[in-house]
Amino acid sequence: MGVISTSSRDAVARPVMARVPLVKATILGAVVLLLVLLVVQPFGWVLFNSLHDDATGAWTLNNYARVVQSADLIEPLVNSLVLAAATALIAVGIGVPLAWLVSRTDLPFRRSIRVLTLTAFVTPSFIGATGWILLAAPNSGWLNTAWRWLAGEGAGAPLNIYSMAGAVFVCGIYTVPYSFTMVSSALDEMAVELEDAATTLGCGVLRTMVSITIPLAAPAVIASFILSFIQGLTLFGVPAFLLTPTGIPVVTTKLAEFYQLFPPEIYLAAAYCMPLLLVTGALFWMRRRYLGRKQYVTISGKTRAGRQIHLGAWRWPALFLALLLPTVAVFLPYAALLLVSLTRAWGLGLSWENLSLYWYWWAIFGNSETHTAIVNSLVYSTLGATLCVALGTLVAYIVERRMMPGASLLGAVATVPIIIPGIVLSVGFFAAYTRAPFNLYGTPLLLIAAFAATFLPIAYAHGGSILKGIGPELERAARSLGAGEARTFLAVTLPLMGGGLVSGWFLVFIPIIRELSVAVFLITPKTNVMTTLIYNAKDGGNYEAVCAMSVLLLLITLLLVAIARPLAGLTGARRTSRKTATAAGVPS
Amino acid sequence: MTDISRRGLLKTGGLVGTALLSGGLAGTGFARLATAQDDPLYAAARKEGALTLYWGSYEQQTMEAIRDAFKAKYPGIEVQLLRQASQTVYTRLRLELQNGVAECDSLGTTNLLHYTELKKIGALAAYEPPDAAMLPAAFKGLDKDAMYHVGAISLTSINYAPGKVAAPPTSWMALLEDQWKGKITTGSPAFSGDVASWVVAIRRKYGDDYLRRFGQQKPKVGQSNVDTVTDILAGERVVGSGAPFSYTLTQKAAGNPIDVSVPTDDAILNLGLTGIPAKAPHPNAARLFTNFLYSKEVSDILSRNFWPTLRTDVAWAEGRSLDQMKWFRNTGDDLAAEVAEGIAKWKELVR
Numbered sequence: 001m002g003v004i005s006t007s008s009r010d011a012v013a014r015p016v017m018a019r020v021p022l023v024k025a026t027i028l029g030a031v032v033l034l035l036v037l038l039v040v041q042p043f044g045w046v047l048f049n050s051l052h053d054d055a056t057g058a059w060t061l062n063n064y065a066r067v068v069q070s071a072d073l074i075e076p077l078v079n080s081l082v083l084a085a086a087t088a089l090i091a092v093g094i095g096v097p098l099a100w101l102v103s104r105t106d107l108p109f110r111r112s113i114r115v116l117t118l119t120a121f122v123t124p125s126f127i128g129a130t131g132w133i134l135l136a137a138p139n140s141g142w143l144n145t146a147w148r149w150l151a152g153e154g155a156g157a158p159l160n161i162y163s164m165a166g167a168v169f170v171c172g173i174y175t176v177p178y179s180f181t182m183v184s185s186a187l188d189e190m191a192v193e194l195e196d197a198a199t200t201l202g203c204g205v206l207r208t209m210v211s212i213t214i215p216l217a218a219p220a221v222i223a224s225f226i227l228s229f230i231q232g233l234t235l236f237g238v239p240a241f242l243l244t245p246t247g248i249p250v251v252t253t254k255l256a257e258f259y260q261l262f263p264p265e266i267y268l269a270a271a272y273c274m275p276l277l278l279v280t281g282a283l284f285w286m287r288r289r290y291l292g293r294k295q296y297v298t299i300s301g302k303t304r305a306g307r308q309i310h311l312g313a314w315r316w317p318a319l320f321l322a323l324l325l326p327t328v329a330v331f332l333p334y335a336a337l338l339l340v341s342l343t344r345a346w347g348l349g350l351s352w353e354n355l356s357l358y359w360y361w362w363a364i365f366g367n368s369e370t371h372t373a374i375v376n377s378l379v380y381s382t383l384g385a386t387l388c389v390a391l392g393t394l395v396a397y398i399v400e401r402r403m404m405p406g407a408s409l410l411g412a413v414a415t416v417p418i419i420i421p422g423i424v425l426s427v428g429f430f431a432a433y434t435r436a437p438f439n440l441y442g443t444p445l446l447l448i449a450a451f452a453a454t455f456l457p458i459a460y461a462h463g464g465s466i467l468k469g470i471g472p473e474l475e476r477a478a479r480s481l482g483a484g485e486a487r488t489f490l491a492v493t494l495p496l497m498g499g500g501l502v503s504g505w506f507l508v509f510i511p512i513i514r515e516l517s518v519a520v521f522l523i524t525p526k527t528n529v530m531t532t533l534i535y536n537a538k539d540g541g542n543y544e545a546v547c548a549m550s551v552l553l554l555l556i557t558l559l560l561v562a563i564a565r566p567l568a569g570l571t572g573a574r575r576t577s578r579k580t581a582t583a584a585g586v587p588s
Numbered sequence: 589m590t591d592i593s594r595r596g597l598l599k600t601g602g603l604v605g606t607a608l609l610s611g612g613l614a615g616t617g618f619a620r621l622a623t624a625q626d627d628p629l630y631a632a633a634r635k636e637g638a639l640t641l642y643w644g645s646y647e648q649q650t651m652e653a654i655r656d657a658f659k660a661k662y663p664g665i666e667v668q669l670l671r672q673a674s675q676t677v678y679t680r681l682r683l684e685l686q687n688g689v690a691e692c693d694s695l696g697t698t699n700l701l702h703y704t705e706l707k708k709i710g711a712l713a714a715y716e717p718p719d720a721a722m723l724p725a726a727f728k729g730l731d732k733d734a735m736y737h738v739g740a741i742s743l744t745s746i747n748y749a750p751g752k753v754a755a756p757p758t759s760w761m762a763l764l765e766d767q768w769k770g771k772i773t774t775g776s777p778a779f780s781g782d783v784a785s786w787v788v789a790i791r792r793k794y795g796d797d798y799l800r801r802f803g804q805q806k807p808k809v810g811q812s813n814v815d816t817v818t819d820i821l822a823g824e825r826v827v828g829s830g831a832p833f834s835y836t837l838t839q840k841a842a843g844n845p846i847d848v849s850v851p852t853d854d855a856i857l858n859l860g861l862t863g864i865p866a867k868a869p870h871p872n873a874a875r876l877f878t879n880f881l882y883s884k885e886v887s888d889i890l891s892r893n894f895w896p897t898l899r900t901d902v903a904w905a906e907g908r909s910l911d912q913m914k915w916f917r918n919t920g921d922d923l924a925a926e927v928a929e930g931i932a933k934w935k936e937l938v939r
Contacts, residue, residue, distance in 0.1 A: 347844030540647030
């Protein structure tokens with residue numbers, strides 16, 4: 001996959017030195033300070049905890065010794081790696097072709113498929129798992145029942161969701177949105193000269209896609225593979241629901257056991273996360289080896305806007321394929337959830353007498369906590385995502401343009417939080433922010449900071465993969481015309497990133513809205529969020545309420561996405577790059 | 589309303605106004621306020637003006653009902669309820685203690701060990717709630733220093749699907765019969781305190797051989813024992829072991845096809861406890877709430893939600909009572925070790 005070099009590495013690496021060091025120094029200083037506050041400090045507490053004994057509180061290496069010596073603790077690590085690798089393969093295997101279909105072809109209903117993929121993203125994994133339990137539990141799953149009805153009573157159960165395959169499937173389909181969003185925004189930004197060249201030289205659509213388009217999107221594909229892998233490592237809900245009944249332990253369910261013990265082994269849990277850091281570190285190292293020598297710049301001074309590929313006779317078969325993901329990740333499980341939420345008592349099954357909107361009434365009006373929780377969820381997600389994307393983009397810019405010595409270290413720091421499972425990170429945030437001088441306990445700021453920090457790696461990875469596609473020529477032109485670095489970034493780079501940033505914002509906003517574990521020790525009665533309430537209802541076995549609140553959470557998020565669509569359209573990538581290109585005097 | 593002084597309130601006009609505001613009928617509100625007003629503890633609690641509850645006992649719905657009843661009876665105290673799983677609540681309190689934060693006024697969790705540990709480090713305050721006199725005799729005076737008290741009575745039994753089971757198993761031993769092979773659902777002792785209590789009790793009664801034979805029945809093991817109800821309602825399994833008594837009855841009352849079978853070889857009884865942290869920011873409000881737990885109002889709420897009541901003079905739902913059933917409670921000083929051993933044996937023998 002030898003790819004295209006539009007300029008030498010050194011030229012990208014060293015932009016003209018700053019003429020206003022003060023502004024630059026202030027911004028760099030602020031970014032470093034924020035990273036220290038949001039990431040280094042809480043993670044430092046996790047590290048500090050991992051080196052202490054749970055019973056005595058004394059310094060010790062014993063936690064690490066237990067992790068490497070006990071077979072009981074190694075088995076979950078191996079299972080987690082299998083789950084994560086399989087999840088990432090599914091996510092990329094489905095997400096990348098789907099992104100290509102939606103971004104580059106005349107596939108019918110492209111917009112709907114984009115929205116439906118986002119819908120899959122909105123679903124908290126434990127809700128998705130619940131939906132699939134209703135569908136594919138061996139004895140009672142509706143799909144299995146339907147199969148027995150078709151094939152005869154003795155036909156057995158073709159599907160068993162309580163298995164490693166089941167967990168991989170559910171983790172995979174709910175992780176596809178990561179790869180889909182990241183790769184589709186890379187494809188949206190990408191210029192088409194090289195594709196045109198391939199077509200001119202007689203390449204078919206498929207060959208062009210495989211040998212030009214996808215390799216050009218490699219930074220996004222690889223970043224999304226790594227994120228999906230991490231997602232597979234750190235998800236709790238799916239393995240807790242689907243793997244506990246089969247007796248397959250993974251790291252996150254083992255962590256939950258540490259917290260459930262008396263006394264809880266919180267410090268051991270901290271040490272138990274460190275192998276995850278090593279594995280993820282190795283992935284990033286491999287990425288660097290792979291991407292490091294190549295260039296992926298496609299937006300440059302000569303850019304033209306994108307072009308649609310006509311699928312012709314393949315349009316409808318392609319639509320069928322593109323609808324598979326929404327079917328398994330949205331239509332089927334939400335149909336199950338919706339049916340349960342509409343019954344007064346779901347054990348009675350479907351009948352007219354049992355149909356009721358009671359649980360929706362209860363969720364909206366009958367429960368005083370829901371109102372606060374909905375407002376809190378929305379406010380924290382909006383502010384958290386904004387802070388997160390601003391910081392992540394700045395860090396990505398500093399790293400990609402190597403604006404300071406040790407810039408790649410900043411990138412490494414910005415990547416750490418997502419690797420630490422939420423329940424452990426929550427303890428780190430607690431220690432970091434509740435003490436003086438911060439004293440943030442009980443304030444919204446605590447949750448906003450924790451959410452922004454947790455999902456910083458997504459914003460950073462996404463920002464980085466967009467920036468890799470934007471050549472420095474336009475920035476240099478601005479600089480040579482006298483603009484400072486800050487002005488160049490604001491007037492040239494940021495607009496070029498435009499649509500990608502909006503999709504990046506959703507890529508952070510949505511996980512925050514559905515996040516559960518990070519908040520577990522940080523919420524207080526006044527700062528409660530929607531997912532805690534849903535989990536409490538699940539904890540109390542109130543499935544009708546769980547399903548009704550999940551459907552509501554989905555509707556609210558979709559509504560927001562719908563409101564934000566015109567905004568995304570305004571800053572849409574093509575239009576911006578076309579405008580920029582026109583402004584730069586290039587006919588489009 | 590918190591701005592109005594007590595003296596001002598005592599004036600008739602203020603009283604009637606407050607009674608009207610409190611949402612009750614003026615007459616009953618007046619009477620209620622008049623008696624509450626005489627209580628010096630209420631006066632002190634009103635001065636504090638707020639109360640924060642950290643509770644894991646009882647599910648959200650029951651806990652909210654208790655909170656609302658308290659607010660109705662004692663207006664002028666703003667109540668914050670944090671309802672999370674017992675172990676989460678405890679871990680959070682420990683984090684607060686380590687980091688020098690004091691938010692919690694009343695702790696309510698399902699594990700006695702939380703309280704013996706907190707007492708050991710001097711983190712609990714003593715209080716003798718006068719209304720606890722009406723508790724069943726077996727649960728009075730749990731701690732000789734009055735640092736913690738019963739907050740909830742939780743029973744673990746068998747549950748089943750009436751339409752799909754001709755005759756439900758009537759004892760833990762009966763669950764080992766061939767007919768229940770592949771039909772049982774249960775929770776995991778590693779995730780559920782109730783199931784852990786069940787494992788400890790069953791090992792005391794029948795030894796590890798029971799666990800071995802139970803494992804041969806191929807039970808479906810979920811996380812919480814609430815999952816037994818889910819599995820039965822969904823039709824995934826027909827009989828639940830180590831199942832939640834009160835919650836099953838709630839679901840039955842909601843119209844779901846499920847019922848309990850109280851085992852003849854003892855329902856397992858687990859106590860939820862409650863205590864007031866030594867550094868509670870609103871200690872008087874905390875005392876007022878602790879005493880309120882043993883009021884008729886709360887026991888009525890518990891009865892309505894199919895929980896065992898905390899007063900001998902308030903009957904349980906469906907006319908049940910503790911005297912009608914055989915029950916067993918794990919006691920002893922080394923429960924923590926026994927739980928750990930039970931979980932290890934479970935992993936070895938059941939899965």
